[in-house]
Amino acid sequence: MLEAEFLVRRPASRVALSLSVEPGRRLGIFGPSGAGKTTALEVLAGLVVPTSGSVRLEDVLLTDVGPHVPATFVPPNERCIGLIAQRPQLFPHLNVRRNVLYGKGVLPMEQVNTLIERLELGSLLDERPSRLSGGQAQRVAIARTLARVNKALLLDEPFQGLDERLRRELLDLLDELLAPLMIPVVMVAHELELVALFADDLVVIADGQAVGVGSVQTLLREPPTISVASYVGYTNFFALDRATLIGVRPDRIVPEALPRAGYVAPVSIRAMRDVGTGVRFRLQLHDQEVTVTFPDDRLATQADPQVTLLDPPVFTSDGVFVRRWIGSVIGRDGGRQER
């Protein structure tokens, strides 16, 4: 189990976090740029000494710093924590083989060879990093980190700068390679989709502190506050009445009236544009303007266009989550009743 509770105070920033990851679980740390995500990973890896706090891995104290605590600090080279960073950071003076075998604690050659084969690096072993493409370099970085005994793994926006297809492909590969390891994994990203695809649990951070903690599904569907909702993809909030607000996530809108699936709302189309992969609409939904992409232009053909917000979260006027709007039926008097 990886457990940490720490404070990092710097002249221009402050990061205070508490997190715990069970073996075999994956924690995503998600938040905007500059929120303190990378600092959190650096503390776990031992690359930054926190102002105060502790880091514990498999019941071994790696960091323990504070005004009344004698400092304990295990240096990064003794932590057995792997890090796959944004950039591959391959050593340019060594070929791929020597990059993969660099350092201590390397697995037996048989296992390394299997890893090399799985990552399709066999034909690149004698190449210098400067001759590799972005995707190949990131594969080597993955091989280099996984080719040794790791007690925990950290991923710092590992596929930044790669195209969508390659990113998905590498994520699937990493998913498959990590499954048998049963170690705690922490992934930092500022793309929600990547975290949602990879992590089991999520910590949403903003301005250096956790604003939401829970399973990925819970935080996406039932964000505890409007502030957290705005970080996890909710773009608009409209007032249902004086005491209630409904959150709108564009990827949770369908272009038809499905009263049993969520909140049905009439819309007016402000603009539409075919963007190749679908049709992007600018819609007026109550007092809010929402931009959403649908697979086709079906909505434009409706006489009175309506959309359904699939089980949207409902908040109090103070911005606190109350429940999900499961569905609504039209009452006998013609009014809408929530199910």
Add this chain to the structure above:
Amino acid sequence: MAYRRSLSVWASLAGTIVIWLVLVGPLITLVAKIQPSQIISALRAPGAFAPLGVSVGSAIIALGFLVVAGTPLGYVLARSSWRGVRLLEAGMLLLLLMPPLVIGLLLVFMLGPLTPLGQALGSIHLSATNTFFALVVAEVYEAAPYYVLGAQSAFVGLDQGMLDQASLLGDTPRQRFFRLSLPLARPQLTSSLAIAWARAIGAFGAVIIIAYHPYGLPMQVWTTLNEVGLARALPYALVLLVVSLPLPLFAYTWSRRARG
């Protein structure tokens, strides 16, 4: 329009060539003035090669010392988070800015035979005045800031993420220095070494104060100029150039290639 642009290109090119000619003028003059027969006759004189041997030998030893002691110092200046390191850096900058003649004078006060350090050297049969050892010392002091500050700049330029990755892969700080920092900094370290070589072999200001004897090439040029005249001094100047330039030129070419 095209005519004007081409005129402006030619004017820039002509200007560049004129400035270049003015700056390398002394070198062109030397090559134009000197006759092959002068070089042959100068080098045939008894003991003509002695200053060359002295200069090359002392510069090699000075550079060896600088590589061993100056490389770690450059690394500390570049990567230490200790606040006092800026004071060490200031010391190196002062050494760089100090006129070599002043360095020579101060070395006399520091290492002269009557000083504590001079006496300590004496006890191991070394003297820092008018000896080969003194020449090496003078060259070390004249060349050190060029190498140490160059090494600092080489180590500052290393990618911190890459160094962190090496630590996470199990490297101790010492292993990381030898396996990663040093190889990555090598092109720039070589350039700095080449500059230090040129400074060491051409050292004169500090040398004339503490190591008048034995004659290295710069002292030979100086004494020949004073005692015989300009024409006889020129061949030695050419030899000095021939000896001091190949390493910098090689290092420049190699480090450019290494950096791609």
